[in-house]
Amino acid sequence: MTILGNGLSGLxxxxxxxxxxxxxxxxxxxxxxxxxxxxxxxxxxxxxxRLTPGAGVEVAELxxxxxxxxxxxxxxANNQAGFDNQMETLVxxxxxxxxxxxxxxxxxxxxxxxAFNAAAEAPQSMATRQxxxxxxxxLASRFNQLAGNLDLQKRQIDEQATxxxxxxxxxxxxxxxxxAQIADIQARGGNxxxxxxxxxLAVQKLAGNLALDVQKFPDGRMNxxxxxxxxxxxxxxxxxxSLVNGExxxxxxxQVFPITSPGGQLGALQDYRNGTLNxxxxxxxxxxERLAVDLNAQLVKGYDLNGDPGAELYxxxxxxxxxxxxxxxGVEPERLGFIGDDGTGNPVGGSGDNTNxxxxxxxxxxxxxxxxxxxxxxxxxxxQIQAEASASRGMLADAQSRRDSVSGVSQDEExxxxxxxxxAYQANAKVVSTxxxxxxxxxGMF
Amino acid sequence: xxxxxxxxxxxxxxxxxxxxxxxxxVMTQMSSGYRINRMSDDPLGSVSLLGIERxxxxxxxxxxxxxxxxxxxxxxxxxxxxxFNTVLRVQDLSLAAINGSAxxxxxxxxxxxxxxxxxxxxxxxxxxxxxxxxLFSGSKLGTPPIxxxxxxxxxxxxxxxxxxxxxxxxxxxxxxxxxNGGNFFTDLDAFITDLKAGGPNVDTTGPAVIEAINRAIxxxxxxxxxxxxxxxxxxxxxxxxxxxxxxxxxxxxxxQDLDYVDAVNRVNQIETSLNAxxxxxxxxxxxxxFSYI
Numbered sequence: 001m002t003i004l005g006n007g008l009s010g011l012x013x014x015x016x017x018x019x020x021x022x023x024x025x026x027x028x029x030x031x032x033x034x035x036x037x038x039x040x041x042x043x044x045x046x047x048x049x050r051l052t053p054g055a056g057v058e059v060a061e062l063x064x065x066x067x068x069x070x071x072x073x074x075x076x077a078n079n080q081a082g083f084d085n086q087m088e089t090l091v092x093x094x095x096x097x098x099x100x101x102x103x104x105x106x107x108x109x110x111x112x113x114x115a116f117n118a119a120a121e122a123p124q125s126m127a128t129r130q131x132x133x134x135x136x137x138x139l140a141s142r143f144n145q146l147a148g149n150l151d152l153q154k155r156q157i158d159e160q161a162t163x164x165x166x167x168x169x170x171x172x173x174x175x176x177x178x179x180a181q182i183a184d185i186q187a188r189g190g191n192x193x194x195x196x197x198x199x200x201l202a203v204q205k206l207a208g209n210l211a212l213d214v215q216k217f218p219d220g221r222m223n224x225x226x227x228x229x230x231x232x233x234x235x236x237x238x239x240x241x242s243l244v245n246g247e248x249x250x251x252x253x254x255q256v257f258p259i260t261s262p263g264g265q266l267g268a269l270q271d272y273r274n275g276t277l278n279x280x281x282x283x284x285x286x287x288x289e290r291l292a293v294d295l296n297a298q299l300v301k302g303y304d305l306n307g308d309p310g311a312e313l314y315x316x317x318x319x320x321x322x323x324x325x326x327x328x329x330g331v332e333p334e335r336l337g338f339i340g341d342d343g344t345g346n347p348v349g350g351s352g353d354n355t356n357x358x359x360x361x362x363x364x365x366x367x368x369x370x371x372x373x374x375x376x377x378x379x380x381x382x383x384q385i386q387a388e389a390s391a392s393r394g395m396l397a398d399a400q401s402r403r404d405s406v407s408g409v410s411q412d413e414e415x416x417x418x419x420x421x422x423x424a425y426q427a428n429a430k431v432v433s434t435x436x437x438x439x440x441x442x443x444g445m446f
Numbered sequence: 447x448x449x450x451x452x453x454x455x456x457x458x459x460x461x462x463x464x465x466x467x468x469x470x471x472v473m474t475q476m477s478s479g480y481r482i483n484r485m486s487d488d489p490l491g492s493v494s495l496l497g498i499e500r501x502x503x504x505x506x507x508x509x510x511x512x513x514x515x516x517x518x519x520x521x522x523x524x525x526x527x528x529x530f531n532t533v534l535r536v537q538d539l540s541l542a543a544i545n546g547s548a549x550x551x552x553x554x555x556x557x558x559x560x561x562x563x564x565x566x567x568x569x570x571x572x573x574x575x576x577x578x579x580x581l582f583s584g585s586k587l588g589t590p591p592i593x594x595x596x597x598x599x600x601x602x603x604x605x606x607x608x609x610x611x612x613x614x615x616x617x618x619x620x621x622x623x624x625x626n627g628g629n630f631f632t633d634l635d636a637f638i639t640d641l642k643a644g645g646p647n648v649d650t651t652g653p654a655v656i657e658a659i660n661r662a663i664x665x666x667x668x669x670x671x672x673x674x675x676x677x678x679x680x681x682x683x684x685x686x687x688x689x690x691x692x693x694x695x696x697x698x699x700x701x702q703d704l705d706y707v708d709a710v711n712r713v714n715q716i717e718t719s720l721n722a723x724x725x726x727x728x729x730x731x732x733x734x735x736f737s738y739i
Contacts, residue, residue: 028451035450092486099485099492106496110503117507120606121514121616124587125577339585349585349602352617358605368500375485376493382486397460401453408450415735 002045002053004435009056010428013040016059017421024409025418032201034066034407036193064193070403071200072214075207077392077399079264082208084389086268090157091382094280097149098378105146105287105371108139113364116357119338124305124351129333136313140325143288147322150281154273158246161269164209165243168266171206172224172238175199179221180236186220196220206232211263226250230257246273276381280374281322287370289321294363296328302337302356303347310337310356458727465720472712481704491701498698504610505691512608512684515616519677521573522581522618526673529570529623530666536563536634537659543641544652550644557641564634568592571620582620595631597621609683614676623665633658 020038027033041060045052101107112135119128178199182192203214203224211227224233230250232239239252241259248259248270261267292314302310311331317324340355342348348355474483485492542548543556572590574580579587583599591599603615624630637655640647 092484095485106500110500114503114507117511117607121511121518121604122577122579123604124579349600350587350589351585352579352583352587352604353585353602354604358607358613361607372493372496372500375496376489379485379489379492382484383489386486397456401456404450404453404456405448408452410449411451412735415739419739
């Protein structure tokens with residue numbers, strides 16, 4: 001009887017391994033799939049007989065081959081890549097906006113000061129004075145457009161963040177649902193391998209958007225929180241994230257947690273919006289204001305073609321100088337104060353004097369330095385984040401590879417197993433038929 | 447290390463993507479001819495380029511200013527030359543009229559021509575440029591420098607920047623020519639009146655006018671020297687700016703321009719490694735145990 005029982009158990013075990021192999025081969029290209037392995041164990045014969053060889057073989061366990069450490073490393077790498085890729089895109093956009101030659105402030109400063117220089121030789125000429133006003137207006141409009149483009153980027157960031165937040169809410173909800181299913185099936189002794197794969201994949205996506213802390217429990221459930229501690233998923237309960245006026249918060253069953261630095265893609269959007277973009281915009285405002293204040297201050301020291309004190313060139317609204325910079329109301333070509341002061345509050349000469357204009361011309365280099373500094377900083381930042389993003393893409397590929405080297409399906413391995421257990425099946429079938437012949441021989445004696 | 451089937455494809459795919467990115471970068475550089483196409487391609491180089499661009503625009507500006515100074519000075523020079531020749535004619539006529547051998551008719555004829563030459567000199571002094579501004583009245587461009595035999599302008603000069611920290615005056619005044627240590631026109635007018643009257647006081651007005659003529663000749667000569675010197679300074683400064691601009695352009699080229707030999711080399715390298723990757727993948731994908739089952 002032992003030979004028949006052992007043969008049958010071998011047939012069943014081989015069948016089971018072949019089934020598992022077929023599942024692995026079928027999912028060789030499924031993202032997030034962890035290969036499974038049927039663990040064989042010899043069955044013990046408990047009868048008190050020391051000559052019993054054993055009671056055959058059995059599939060003791062179906063193992064999901066996964067290394068939590070490698071999976072967590074993959075999540076961290078995806079988090080860094082999510083942040084860096086998003087930041088790289090945003091800074092590159094800013095570089096295009098600020099550094100593009102079309103709207104370059106330094107090109108506008110060149111044109112304005114070329115016009116001032118042309119007036120040095122002919123300060124009385126209405127044509128050169130008109131040219132100064134048009135160049136000044138064009139420089140103001142460059143400031144306006146730059147400010148407008150940066151404001152547009154801010155609005156796009158807010159829209160993108162809103163979309164991302166609703167995606168995040170979908171991901172936390174699906175992790176919570178999977179938690180419930182896994183706990184349920186595990187309690188009933190079922191195979192949770194595929195559900196765990198799906199949950200790991202969902203957490204990986206979520207990690208791309210946010211910096212996470214993950215805690216696993218023996219009942220199969222998983223708690224997910226932000227690295228700042230705010231809960232995203234508690235067992236089967238997901239939190240709801242909301243974005244109102246650029247402020248992020250989490251709501252878990254009526255309890256509200258504010259979020260400042262969420263990390264990942266969402267963190268990049270927030271950090272760039274409240275950091276780099278804000279600084280760029282502030283710096284642009286400072287430059288527009290300084291241009292207006294410095295030029296105005298010098299021009300009003302001089303006298304216009306009628307011998308009256310010179311007019312101001314620019315005006316702007318104090319709360320947003322870059323967006324509102326424009327020619328001052330009432331500035332006309334003849335009102336530009338190029339004639340110098342004789343020290344007693346009177347014009348030093350006639351319409352051909354350019355003493356004050358020469359003072360205006362010396363202001364040029366100061367305006368350049370501020371803008372060049374801004375561009376230089378942005379270029380350095382952009383190059384740096386490009387290098388970081390490239391590195392974190394490499395790290396992500398590496399982490400993915402390390403996870404796949406454990407959990408991924410190798411077709412050659414499966415082919416070997418396929419052949420090995422086909423042979424095992426055939427051998428066990430031979431055992432069964434041999435048992436049959438043994439019985440036949442035995443029965444033939446009668 | 448265990449290698450899963452998906453890993454192999456991933457590694458190949460990443461290699462192909464990286465080579466595509468490198469290829470796109472070289473192609474962008476080759477189509478623009480620039481090594482730096484975005485500021486972040488080389489932040490320090492880009493900042494240097496901005497500085498060079500700013501300098502180039504200054505050089506261009508200085509050269510335009512120098513050329514304006516030159517053309518204004520040449521215009522002034524031609525009026526001063528014409529004035530010089532006219533004053534010489536005034537000198538000839540005056541010397542002949544003072545001569546004891548001159549008859550009353552000769553003196554009347556000389557007076558007549560001197561009157562017209564006086565008008566010519568005033569016209570030259572009151573010359574205007576193409577915009578209708580007076581050349582020789584200092585900063586009072588709308589005021590004729592000489593009216594009623596007196597100087598109406600001021601002594602201001604319009605300094606124009608022609609190099610870093612260097613300015614040249616773009617105008618000359620006529621005051622020192624005719625009103626330096628006396629009034630040329632008052633002396634000439636007295637002489638003409640005297641000649642018309644038959645020359646009763648030619649012994650006093652004559653030497654006075656010769657004295658005034660000498661002062662004017664010296665004055666114009668001095669002006670012509672100054673103007674000539676300024677034109678030549680403007681020319682040499684202009685040439686210097688041109689040299690600086692050329693040097694700057696060479697530096698710009700070194701920073702910004704693409705080394706095509708290097709670029710073609712990189713294209714070849716990428717092509718070779720792309721080919722190798724593709725061949726490796728097609729070989730690897732055939733290597734499967736399943737072909738033998």
